[in-house]
Amino acid sequence: MLESLILSLTVFALAMFIGYTVITKVPPTLHTPLMSGTNAISGVVIVGALVAAGMTDSGLSQWLATGAVVLATINVVGGFLVTDRMLRMFRRRERPDAGK
Amino acid sequence: MSDQDYINLINGSYLVAAVLFIVGLMLLRTPATARNGNRLSALAMLIAASVTLVDRNIVEYEFIIGGVVVGTVIGVLMARTVQMTAMPQMVALFNAFGGGASALLAGSEFIRLVDAGHVDEDVGATVMLGTAIGALTLTGSLVAGGKLVGWVSQNPILFPGRNLVSGLIGVLIVAMGVFLVVDPIDNELIFGVLVALALLLGILLVTPIGGADMPVVVALFNSYSGLAAAATGFALDNNILIIAGALVGASGLILTRIMTRAMNRSLINVMFGGFGASGTEVVGVGGEVRPYRSVQPQDAAMMLAYASSVIFVPGYGLAVAQAQHELRSLADLLQARGVDVKYAIHPVAGRMPGHMNVLLAEADVPYDQLYDLDQINRDFDQTDVAVVVGANDVVNPAARDREGSPIYGMPILNVDHAQSVIVLKRSMASGFAGIDNDLFYLDRTSMLFGDAKQSVSALVSEVEDL
Known part of the structure; x- marks a missing residue:
């Protein structure tokens, strides 16, 4: 089992480096959408929660997993929607005399 | 399809999602x-979640x-109804949910394995990690959100x-975690x-931190919510949790560092310094009354209308007064007169990283007029008028x-490098940090007192009348 943990840690370390490289290029003006967008991405635990909530097993385990499904779904749905709402508002400069 | 085929399908879709x-x-x-x-990230999530259902x-x-x-x-309702000024507490709440979801999932996995009669040691260790980080992110973020709303x-x-x-308590958590890794059965x-x-x-980690430092705390818990997901991913041996968790973890750490730098603080100092305690220190001027110049909207409007370049410096006070739209109208008027208008945004201008930019975008200010600290600081020397609206500490020359x-x-x-400065402010009261601002007493500074929204509206109508 230690073997798989080391493999997982390898994936984790590489992903951290990719994250660092990619995120440093995000301009300050987009830092709030970045945070709400990553909120949505951290809702990825929904993937594990779906399986855990679907195994018919001990009652408590299933209820906890269902709670995780609810919270993660809020993050995913709410996070992506509110990020889109913000990004829709970012506009480039119009021609100075356009329609004003 | 065999079981292995299903597993390959699921893992393949996780690769695509990553x-x-x-x-x-x-x-x-x-x-x-x-x-x-x-949208691409949302599509990735949809793929990962849908394919998981064939498990x-x-x-x-x-x-x-x-x-x-x-x-x-709940998610749709929250995303649709939230005010842009309330984004910081919304993100704090989402951080809390993210941490909570990880903790619940890790806990669910632990109980399932205990019921099955066996927990591998490495799985046990990562379960403890995911549970602990997730749980403290849950309550810590809730307290941070409560402070942002004013409930705490x-x-x-x-x-x-x-x-x-x-x-x-930290030591105790680690000790109990180690114990549970060694002897997990019947120790629920x-x-x-x-x-x-x-x-x-x-709770204990966040209550000692002042409201002014909440942007740092929110960014830090953003990171934790990702790390909790990654830790849970270790326990479930699930790559997409690990990868996505690491991306979020890295993002939060970068934002935390940007915010602490912008406040000239270290993370340790934010977490354990207790800075911002009310009435601790008023530095610099020992109570003497210093002369300042106040100005009427009419004169301020003249200064702006006949300038060739103007930089607006919005602070959170602008958002509190909901004066973004009026400010945009003023900028439009000035631009129509040929004035070069820019906005200077300090990293801590809002209540979270990039918050002010969103608020101005909501008021239809084009994003290519928004400049951050490094981009604009040299421009002040060649600027006729700098207008400070609802900002204080971030323009205090004492910091320099x-x-x-x-x-x-x-x-x-x-701001003090501009030819002249107009400061829109309610009164001479000091800012979040409780420090007097030398900028207000400079010869080149004019104070325009009043509610930000009313003052900017008055400027708009005065410029229109010119």
């Missing part, structure tokens, strides 16, 4: 491409459907020996106590010149 998450984040490089980036371990769907429906309704006192809540108490009670202690630790000031060393906007 790539799409990364490309989605890469597209956040510019505001023009950002919206597609966000052969899933035998009943009632709980899944119920959970997804409830979560979707903005002042640091300090009691003697608080760091010792937090430290002891100890697991429950571990969860309770982690929840308590989250007055050694010994509590904010000394904090990067500021060099």
